[in-house]
Amino acid sequence: MWKAVEIDAWLRARTTSLEDARGTVTGIIGRVQNEGDAALRDLAKKYCELEDIAVSEEEREAAYDExxxxxxxxxxxxxxxxxxxxxRQRPRDLWLEEMEPGVVLGIKTTALNRVGIYVPGGRAAYPSSALMCAVPAKVAGVREICACSPPPIKPLTLVALDIAGITEIYRAGGAQAIAAMALGTESIKPVQKIVGPGNIYVTLAKMILREKVEIDFPAGPSEIGIIADATANPAIVAADILAQSEHDPNAACILITTDPSLPAKVGKEIQKMLAVAPRKEIITESLKNSGYKVVASIEEAIAASDVVAPEHLSIQVADPLSVLTRVRNAGAIFVGKYSAVACGDYAVGTNHVLPTAGYSKMYSGLDVQHFCKTASVEIIDQDGLEAIGDIVETIAEAEGLFAHAQSVKVRRRG
Structure with a gap:
């Protein structure tokens, strides 16, 4: 169960799991597109009989009692x-700067009007994910925020959404929830962007529907990478591995270490903790996706970690700050033995909605900027136009776009 792995093979296994779900997800999207609410009700029958898709204000308030x-x-x-x-991430609504006499340039930032957030359910309640998705959208100034979560929605999730100020909540989970928010149904208006973590079906649905709606990034089953040397505490390393493993059977963990003796020590700690873990069955399954890699140096460990590009990266070495400055690819980085990933999951304040399966090579974790768009602003007076007019006309004519050049010439003639 706790075994040595090769980095490339570990990554291929993560990618393949997404592709295995493509046929199922495509079928679900088609049903939602053609059947709307009826598809949501039928697909929910596996878990409950669904009458009202929207959660009422009374239900939201009653959740506090539970x-x-x-x-x-x-x-x-x-x-x-x-x-x-x-x-602290909120951008200025508008900034303007005079770049040269007569030329003022700037950026106008505007929040998206309507977004959808997905809050996982099923095996457990995830009120933390509700907060992580809702708060940056609210801070950005998004006017309409709807939330979907698998039915029956846990009271914990409803309370968290209410605390965050989300009043438009729908009973829909999995790929069908993503399709409903992207395409719209009788009950759910389509959104401009969908954010939030989920299983491989949710992740793949988001990726497929990008032609219809923007998404944050692929955020599938949880994962952690750990860079450790001989100073690492095996019990702490094992605890972080089990913490991510208990999320989902498809979660995955990888330890990259310069200490050849550490994996065996960690393995023993895993077995001890697993014996008394309440979610032992899920952890056992996810540990099949996990393992370790022994490398010759910290430099090699950093390089291997950057290839993995883990969702969470824990740095457990004698000089963690020197590793932090050199790491390039990670969704969130936890430095030193006291920085438990769980702190980032819940209450330190950073966001736990992060790219997985190597996507941190190109995506950032969820933040306020995900809910904003920008437009450049150009304010040019007569002097400014004279300063750049010859350049514009020359390049425009070189491209054969003579009307472009003429639009400047007519202004310069007055």
């Missing part, structure tokens, strides 16, 4: 921390 007060207070505190961090 959640422990301490949990509610913790969600409120976590919301405040997440909001505080994301407020």
């Amino acid at each position: 959640v422990d007060t301490q949990v509610i207070e913790s969600l409120i505190e976590a919301h405040a921390r997440i909001e505080r961090f994301h407020e």
